[in-house]
Amino acid sequence: MFDKILIANRGEIALRIHRACRDMGIKTVAVHSTADHDAMHVRLADESVCIGPPPARDSYLNKAAIIAAATITNADAVHPGYGFLSENADFAQMVEEHGICFIGPTAEHIRMMGDKITAKRAALAAGLPCVPGSDGAVESEEQALAAAEGMGYPVIIKATAGGGGKGMKQARSPDQLRDAFRLARSEAKAAFGNAEVYMEKYLQHPRHIEIQILADNHGAVVHLGERDCSLQRNHQKVLEEAPSPALNADARERIGRIACEAIGRLGYRNAGTIEFLYENGEFYFIEMNTRLQVEHPVTEAITGIDIVREQIRIAAGAPLGYTQADVRFAGHAIECRINAEDPETFAPSPGRIGGFHTPGGLGVRVDSGLYSGYMVPPHYDSMIAKLIAFGNTRNECLMRLRRALGEFVIEGIKTTIPLQNRLVNAPDFVNGDYDIHWLERFMAGEAQ
Numbered sequence: 449m450f451d452k453i454l455i456a457n458r459g460e461i462a463l464r465i466h467r468a469c470r471d472m473g474i475k476t477v478a479v480h481s482t483a484d485h486d487a488m489h490v491r492l493a494d495e496s497v498c499i500g501p502p503p504a505r506d507s508y509l510n511k512a513a514i515i516a517a518a519t520i521t522n523a524d525a526v527h528p529g530y531g532f533l534s535e536n537a538d539f540a541q542m543v544e545e546h547g548i549c550f551i552g553p554t555a556e557h558i559r560m561m562g563d564k565i566t567a568k569r570a571a572l573a574a575g576l577p578c579v580p581g582s583d584g585a586v587e588s589e590e591q592a593l594a595a596a597e598g599m600g601y602p603v604i605i606k607a608t609a610g611g612g613g614k615g616m617k618q619a620r621s622p623d624q625l626r627d628a629f630r631l632a633r634s635e636a637k638a639a640f641g642n643a644e645v646y647m648e649k650y651l652q653h654p655r656h657i658e659i660q661i662l663a664d665n666h667g668a669v670v671h672l673g674e675r676d677c678s679l680q681r682n683h684q685k686v687l688e689e690a691p692s693p694a695l696n697a698d699a700r701e702r703i704g705r706i707a708c709e710a711i712g713r714l715g716y717r718n719a720g721t722i723e724f725l726y727e728n729g730e731f732y733f734i735e736m737n738t739r740l741q742v743e744h745p746v747t748e749a750i751t752g753i754d755i756v757r758e759q760i761r762i763a764a765g766a767p768l769g770y771t772q773a774d775v776r777f778a779g780h781a782i783e784c785r786i787n788a789e790d791p792e793t794f795a796p797s798p799g800r801i802g803g804f805h806t807p808g809g810l811g812v813r814v815d816s817g818l819y820s821g822y823m824v825p826p827h828y829d830s831m832i833a834k835l836i837a838f839g840n841t842r843n844e845c846l847m848r849l850r851r852a853l854g855e856f857v858i859e860g861i862k863t864t865i866p867l868q869n870r871l872v873n874a875p876d877f878v879n880g881d882y883d884i885h886w887l888e889r890f891m892a893g894e895a896q
């Protein structure tokens with residue numbers, strides 16, 4: 449097992465990884481920008497190294513500085529968390545080339561899944577059902593129009609290098625398609641430095657259902673069930689739950705099996721998530737995330753499995769040690785993402801935290817790096833806390849979640865707690881009756 453792990457991230461996820469390391473008796477090294485010198489992940493780690501100024505490109509995305517930090521502190525392994533360098537194949541490769549273990553899949557698998565066109569091809573070849581779409585990249589307006597004729601409107605244009613919901617545009621007619629094509633390309637170029645786009649049939653009322661996978665280096669693959677992440681704003685997740693209120697036992701068993709078989713064929717190892725859209729009883733692969741996800745705690749709550757611990761064990765070469773039949777699912781969990789944002793306009797709201805009180809009690813978990821007096825810097829993602837509630841039934845979970853949201857105090861900045869409070873009381877949500885467009889209709893007053 450590793451003696452010391454460098455955590456190449458910040459905020460709640462750096463803390464989450466630190467906690468798993470502590471539970472396993474592994475020492476931790478935090479890295480931080482100058483804006484984060486007094487962040488909780490730095491305070492709790494055994495050692496810390498400043499890797500640069502506040503902008504992420506100079507610090508948390510600075511591969512050389514992070515590898516230098518791992519080398520001088522003698523870390524055996526690097527955990528990348530999510531975001532930042534977690535899906536950067538070059539970084540994974542560099543880490544390994546320096547004789548340090550990258551806690552995640554191989555650079556080849558990251559590269560394959562990071563390009564959405566090669567990912568879809570690999571998924572199809574591995575037996576995963578995909579959304580009907582263009583065969584590879586769409587290079588011109590003419591090609592886009594021809595592809596749309598073939599699959600029928602509406603269609604969606606997506607960035608090959610996409611992530612975080614950027615570079616995605618829908619079109620319901622040839623006229624809209626011309627504009628959407630140009631817009632998607634320029635947005636993709638600006639966000640990812642790569643203008644390449646592809647097309648898919650636009651599904652009108654799907655749910656976003658994803659399967660959590662664990663695969664070791666010895667051929668064992670298990671799934672930890674699904675998460676329903678259909679509550680989204682601008683294609684970004686706001687609240688997640690497990691299990692999905694939309695799946696029955698048969699559908700769950702079927703998609704879990706298909707996902708495990710595909711992972712086996714791909715020879716993938718470590719944790720990963722296969723994302724699907726689910727409509728009219730059919731699953732359609734959209735992408736695979738080759739890393740830990742923000743919403744992993746809901747799966748931990750219903751399986752009792754520490755996913756970060758499993759990532760570390762797998763990377764160290766340990767066998768999974770259990771089979772699918774040993775994975776037990778119990779109860780229901782929901783996660784609310786709490787952002788430093790105005791709950792109405794979603795304008796970022798960085799600043800100094802005044803009073804701070806986290807909820808507790810049975811079935812309540814808070815993952816956050818906040819503390820009273822902490823300054824939320826303006827340079828990074830606005831998510832500042834995750835509140836996860838667990839109950840034996842969905843209703844028990846909801847009751848605890850409402851109670852916990854009511855106890856949560858974050859003063860000094862605006863947060864999305866009031867929005868989450870509205871969501872967990874909305875009749876459609878309470879009934880489990882929502883798709884990927886529901887939240888936007890709810891915000892517009894068109895759904896309850």
Ligand code: ADP
Nearest residue numbers: 610611612613614648649650651656683734884
């Ligand atoms: P990203 O990597 O940017 O997150 P994804 O491919 O994972 O992009 O898609 C993010 C979200 O965009 C999905 O959860 C869904 O809400 C929406 N989306 C993606 N593809 C389609 C599609 N073909 N039809 C309808 N909605 C889609």
